[in-house]
Amino acid sequence: MISDLQEMIVTWTPRQAGYVETMSHQILLGLDFLHRSDIAHCDLQPGNMLVAVTDSINDTEAFLEPPQFSPVRWLEGVTKDGSAPEYLMPSQRRYNQLKEVQHFSLVVKIGDLGGAQFRTQCNERPVTPLSLRAPETINGSPWDWTIDIWALGCLIFEIATNEPLFPLCTFGIRREEVNKEHLELIEERLSDSTGQAGFAAYLAERLPDNFGAENVQHMAKFLLLMLRVNREERWCTKDLLQDAFAVNEH
Template identity: 35%
Template sequence: MSLSKLRFRLSNIFGASRLAPLKSANSRQIIEEPNFYEPGGFHHVSLGDRLSGKYTVLRKLGYGQYSTVWLAKDSQHQRYVALKILRADCYGGPRDIFEKEVLSKIALVSKSSTHEGRRHVSPLLDQFRHTGPNGNHVCFVFDVQGHHMDFQAAKYEDGKLPLQSVRTIARQLLLGLDFLHRECGVIHTDLKPTNILLELDNADSVISRYLSEVPPRMDSERDPPVPLREVITTPLLSEIKEPRIQIIDFGVASWRHHHLSELIQSPALRAPEVTIGAPWDTPVDIWSLGCLIVEFVQGFVLFSGKASKNGTWTAEDDRVARIMEILGPFPSSFLHRGTRTAELFDEKGNLHRIPDLKRTSLERLLNGTTKPFLKPVDMSDAEVPVFIDFIRGMLQIDPQLRKSAADLLEHKWLKL
């Protein structure tokens, strides 16, 4: 079967979410961050700008709903850094977040901790405030990282990452989450491929070479031209002997006992308890991780959702139906905890708008007996049940049945 036909069949079954190849981040982009360049919004940044007296902006690295990120040179320490500039309304306005407090707590705990997971959480190097025409902006300084996991997956024709690399990344992610959950009391709430970055080996020399060989990407159609996002060249996972990852972006992170918001996580990675409005804690990160590892190994999004064309069901209905088709019904004891249960389910635990489900199973889905999904070529028959058991420890509908990061770190699959 051709790749295009396979992706067509995948999109029909699992939705189109991230099945299409990701275009190179260094290709022409028409639209980047939202146009929040107004009072309370983004700070206008130009290449060559100098912030806090020592950070000279060199390139644009990224953007989000609440910030832009820039490659800068730190003249005090003679190193390259990633400079994240928040919207002015993130602090002292209607959009107060916990990022500054969470990053400060992680940095403080890291100083005295011996937990291995602290090395897989992007460390805060510095923070300061910058006043511009649109307001007062909180700024964070981090190490510069390489590709995120979506970018790496797009480099492989079938979207599947090398199995041994996934095993290494899974262990490092669990270490990072265990450190955040147990030592910092922090829930990331937004674990996704773009928030998992590869470390750069010999970062300063790699970045210096990149800057000397690659001219800045600029939107020359605007007057004056504005910088466009770039990605520092990073080897393929299969070419990295010992890949190391960093968990980044705590912009929507929450404390375990003080939540920023009750609606968290990307829809395709959203835990069942969040969907039904039940109490949630660190297991939401474990659910997202389980979904991600399946995505890294199999090359498709496990629980994407797509609304029906005639409006019979919503994308959320479809996503919940897919969870039930693979993992089984939502337990009644679990449904009773949710404030939104009645919106989705009837008294018998059936979905209101999608009553007829085509039952499959995680085993059938992952071991290739449900086509068009195929067992990874680098996974032996003996490894399949071990891998499925590992995934089942994360993908339990009831969060009370999910294993903790510490427990999962002892799993056999990580030691194969």
């Protein structure tokens, strides 16, 4: 895989509707496969969404820098042993390789199942990044596979806008205060008296002008199917794949 969504979010501008639909559809297909296989991913974040181009998957060397071997140096007074490798090697990935690629040529795959749990268990604390946590995990309540659905809604918002849906300041702040701020942001974003219209307006302010008013409305509705505070009301991947925004018609 050539890149990940974290790099693409950091270095690019907000996306066109076709791009967001393509990404959403492919991530949903992967998550649907995991959930049907009784697996909750628990760590859906931009850095774990790997991206390549359809016709380049078998030609990965063209997207790599030559390897650079950096010898490991031991600090003076430290006894050398077998705990460290002889060399370290920085990433060979060339950045911005996908910036000009058309969205219909992109291939997205879900990586890093190190924090995954079986859907029927979900008895360990999930490794979900702070800003992508569902309300039940913020509160320390019982949780299940639907935390993936919540995280997916946050992830797609970030793919489209290059902004986190719930930006949190965590440096030097106690976890209790972070949790309080997070829940307040959720209340502010999702409990607007204007409902979908208010959320759509907030979304539209962060999208390019040519995203299209109709596409903004469809996307707002699509995201709100996932971003439901009551986990039992969140749509499953099978139903989300039937939604107009995720059908990937562009």
